[in-house]
Amino acid sequence: MEFNNSKPIYLQIIDYIKKQLIRGELKGGDKISSQREFAQQMKVNPNTVQRAYREMESMQLVETIRGQGTFICNQEEMLAVIQEEMAGDLLRHFIEEMYSLGYSKEAMVQLIEKWKTEVREEEK
Amino acid sequence: MEFNNSKPIYLQIIDYIKKQLIRGELKGGDKISSQREFAQQMKVNPNTVQRAYREMESMQLVETIRGQGTFICNQEEMLAVIQEEMAGDLLRHFIEEMYSLGYSKEAMVQLIEKWKTEVREEEK
Amino acid sequence: MEFNNSKPIYLQIIDYIKKQLIRGELKGGDKISSQREFAQQMKVNPNTVQRAYREMESMQLVETIRGQGTFICNQEEMLAVIQEEMAGDLLRHFIEEMYSLGYSKEAMVQLIEKWKTEVREEEK
Amino acid sequence: MEFNNSKPIYLQIIDYIKKQLIRGELKGGDKISSQREFAQQMKVNPNTVQRAYREMESMQLVETIRGQGTFICNQEEMLAVIQEEMAGDLLRHFIEEMYSLGYSKEAMVQLIEKWKTEVREEEK
DNA sequence: GTGGTCTAGACCACC
DNA sequence: GTGGTCTAGACCACC
Numbered sequence: 001m002e003f004n005n006s007k008p009i010y011l012q013i014i015d016y017i018k019k020q021l022i023r024g025e026l027k028g029g030d031k032i033s034s035q036r037e038f039a040q041q042m043k044v045n046p047n048t049v050q051r052a053y054r055e056m057e058s059m060q061l062v063e064t065i066r067g068q069g070t071f072i073c074n075q076e077e078m079l080a081v082i083q084e085e086m087a088g089d090l091l092r093h094f095i096e097e098m099y100s101l102g103y104s105k106e107a108m109v110q111l112i113e114k115w116k117t118e119v120r121e122e123e124k
Numbered sequence: 125m126e127f128n129n130s131k132p133i134y135l136q137i138i139d140y141i142k143k144q145l146i147r148g149e150l151k152g153g154d155k156i157s158s159q160r161e162f163a164q165q166m167k168v169n170p171n172t173v174q175r176a177y178r179e180m181e182s183m184q185l186v187e188t189i190r191g192q193g194t195f196i197c198n199q200e201e202m203l204a205v206i207q208e209e210m211a212g213d214l215l216r217h218f219i220e221e222m223y224s225l226g227y228s229k230e231a232m233v234q235l236i237e238k239w240k241t242e243v244r245e246e247e248k
Numbered sequence: 249m250e251f252n253n254s255k256p257i258y259l260q261i262i263d264y265i266k267k268q269l270i271r272g273e274l275k276g277g278d279k280i281s282s283q284r285e286f287a288q289q290m291k292v293n294p295n296t297v298q299r300a301y302r303e304m305e306s307m308q309l310v311e312t313i314r315g316q317g318t319f320i321c322n323q324e325e326m327l328a329v330i331q332e333e334m335a336g337d338l339l340r341h342f343i344e345e346m347y348s349l350g351y352s353k354e355a356m357v358q359l360i361e362k363w364k365t366e367v368r369e370e371e372k
Numbered sequence: 373m374e375f376n377n378s379k380p381i382y383l384q385i386i387d388y389i390k391k392q393l394i395r396g397e398l399k400g401g402d403k404i405s406s407q408r409e410f411a412q413q414m415k416v417n418p419n420t421v422q423r424a425y426r427e428m429e430s431m432q433l434v435e436t437i438r439g440q441g442t443f444i445c446n447q448e449e450m451l452a453v454i455q456e457e458m459a460g461d462l463l464r465h466f467i468e469e470m471y472s473l474g475y476s477k478e479a480m481v482q483l484i485e486k487w488k489t490e491v492r493e494e495e496k
Numbered sequence: 497g498t499g500g501t502c503t504a505g506a507c508c509a510c511c
Numbered sequence: 512g513t514g515g516t517c518t519a520g521a522c523c524a525c526c
Contacts, residue, residue, distance in 0.1 A: 004130035022226050086225055087235060094218040101146055101210055109240045115215060116233045132501060158513060169503045174514080182306060191510040191513045254376035256516060270473055282498060293518045298499080315498045315526040334473055339487065342466040349458055350394050357488045359459060363467075364481045 009044055013052035015086070017061070021072065022083050028074035032062065035070075125166065133168055137176035139210070141185070145196065146207050152198035156186065159194070249290065257292055261300035263334070265309070269320065270331050276322035280310065283318070381416055385424035387458070389433070393444065394455050400446035404434065407442075 003009045020026040032038075035053055039046040053070060056062045061078065064070045098108050125140065127133045144150040156162070159177060163170040177194050180186045185202070188194045222232045249264065251257045268274040280286070283301060287294040301318055304310045309326070312318045346356045375381045392398040404410075407425055411418040425442060428434045433450065436442045470480050 004128050006128035006130045019224065023224070083225055087222060087227060090218055090221050090225075091235065091239060094214055097214050098211060100143065101207055101214075103211060109236075111211060111215065112233075112236045112240075115219075116236075134501080160513085169505095171504085172502060175501090177514090188514065190515075193513060252376050252378035254378045258516080267472065284498085293520095295519085296517060299516090301499090312499065314500075314524075317498060331473055335470060335475060335483065338466055338469050338473075339483065342462055345462050346459060348391065348395070349455055349462075351455075351459060357484075359463065360481075360484050360488075363463060364484075 003042070003044065009048050010052040010055065013038075013042075013044075013049060014056055014061075017052075017056060018082050018086060021061075021079060022086070026072050028072050028076060030072045031069050032072065127166070127168065133172050134176040134179065137162075137166070137168075137173060138180055138185075141176075141180060142206050142210060145185075145203060146210070150196050152196050152200060154196045155193050156196065251290070251292065257296050258300040258303065261286075261290070261292075261297060262304055262309075265300075265304060266330050266334060269309075269327060270334070274320050276320050276324060278320045279317050280320065375414070375416065381420050382424040382427065385410075385414075385416075385421065386428055386433075389424075389428065390454050390458060393433075393451060394458070398444050400444050400448060402444045403441050404444065 003012050017026065017032065026032065033041065035046055035049045039049045042049075053062065053064065057064060060073055060075065061082075062070050063073050095105075095108065098111075099105075103111070127136045141150065141156065150156065157165065159170050159173045163173045166173070177186065177188065181188055181194075184197055184199065185206075186194050187197050219229075219232065222235075223229075227235070251260045265274065265280065274280065281289065283294050283297045287297045290297070301310065301312065305312055305318075308321055308323065309330075310318050311321050343353075343356065346359075347353075351359070375384050389398065389404065398404065405413065407418055407421045410416075411421045414421075425434065425436065429436060432445055432447065433454075434442050435445050467477075467480065470483075471477075475483070
């Protein structure tokens with residue numbers, strides 16, 4: 001995985017973990033890489049990783065047990081929330097950018113409906 | 125404006141000009157910043173700017189007159205094409221990311237329809 | 249081969265490849281020298297070679313596959329076009345230079361007809 | 373004027389003088405620039421200029437009078453010869469290059485005849 | 497190994 | 512002043 005600088009790396013790390021959760025690549029109770037390991041693998045500063053882990057802890061997304069490591073929390077009901085949040089961010093970004101291209105809300109809806117129709121056609 | 129490293133700087137420069145065109149901040153015949161000016165403003169190397177300008181020239185988006193500068197081409201019919209291309213890129217990116225979050229095409233459409241309905245509700 | 253400074257090196261590189269194509273020394277699908285190899289052989293900077301290769305790519309004369317190299321496109325119908333373009337350039341240059349020597353168009357034609365006749369005589 | 377390195381500069385200097393003669397910009401008896409002046413104007417090495425002047429003297433194209441300068445020789449009958457020589461060089465170069473592009477002598481003649489016809493059409 | 501991007505800076509041509 | 516070409520070399524991504 002690569003980080004870009006379109007937003008802070010610690011947020012990209014959180015997104016990275018969240019995506020793994022949503023895709024089922026990580027489950028409640030799973031141990032994730034130690035901060036040091038993660039920093040080495042991703043070639044980022046350990047402080048950046050620490051900040052990401054701290055934020056995830058405060059969201060109760062992960063739990064750190066001293067001397068053992070960092071583990072995904074057992075809160076499957078959070079999954080749907082995270083997924084919706086990320087989807088909401090994507091939708092918001094999409095709408096804002098389309099808006100700055102001069103698309104009205106109606107035009108956006110039409111474009112999407114057109115795509116929806118095309119998708120349905122292809123599925124036939 | 126700052127560039128991120130999610131894609132090459134020269135492509136971001138092209139997007140930057142395209143957006144200005146679409147928003148009407150630039151029109152056919154307008155002179156854009158000289159390569160050196162642009163490079164200084166954006167704190168990138170003049171060669172990078174030149175590459176962007178050269179690519180835009182090959183797209184017939186701008187025209188360069190040596191010793192005078194670079195000018196927006198007089199092709200208003202291109203505007204719609206550029207707008208559609210950029211919108212298409214946004215839509216594609218949105219779909220891919222939603223897909224990687226585990227949303228099916230149907231789920232995406234539903235989310236959008238829901239948003240559409242909310243928008244209509246707000247407009248009432 | 250050596251480059252002269254009667255025109256930009258990157259254009260001379262393109263001409264060089266075009267000539268090989270026309271003479272049949274290169275065919276569709278052939279791999280041409282890597283950018284670094286070509287630069288070393290011709291003693292020019294790799295960036296200059298890259299510019300030439302990039303221009304040829306935008307002409308759809310070659311195709312580049314990252315990590316593999318650059319390959320001649322499979323477009324035999326282009327050959328005739330390239331040949332005619334290069335011949336046209338030669339003819340234009342010939343005419344201009346003759347004109348600057350004070351030859352009228354009629355005089356040029358006469359000179360050529362004379363040469364044509366001599367050629368026919370020799371062929372007898 | 374600019375020199376390129378497609379052939380030795382001293383030959384390009386000779387061609388330069390010859391062209392001026394043919395165009396009538398120089399006539400028998402005219403004084404041409406001193407070697408030092410010429411070298412400064414054209415930003416070339418004085419030795420190169422000297423070589424060119426020496427060659428032109430041996431062709432009896434110019435004459436150098438010590439303490440006065442270098443003068444065009446009074447040999448108008450040479451003009452036609454020089455013109456024909458230069459035209460011959462152009463023709464030869466044209467033919468060779470066309471040949472290397474795969475044009476047969478017949479094809480070249482046809483191309484030229486086509487051009488001749490087009491020229492005549494335009495002149496109507 | 498391959499190509500792709502970018503910087504830094506020289507030098508030139510045209511205005 | 513403007514853009515155009517070229518070199519030298521770093522660093523990255525893909526294979």
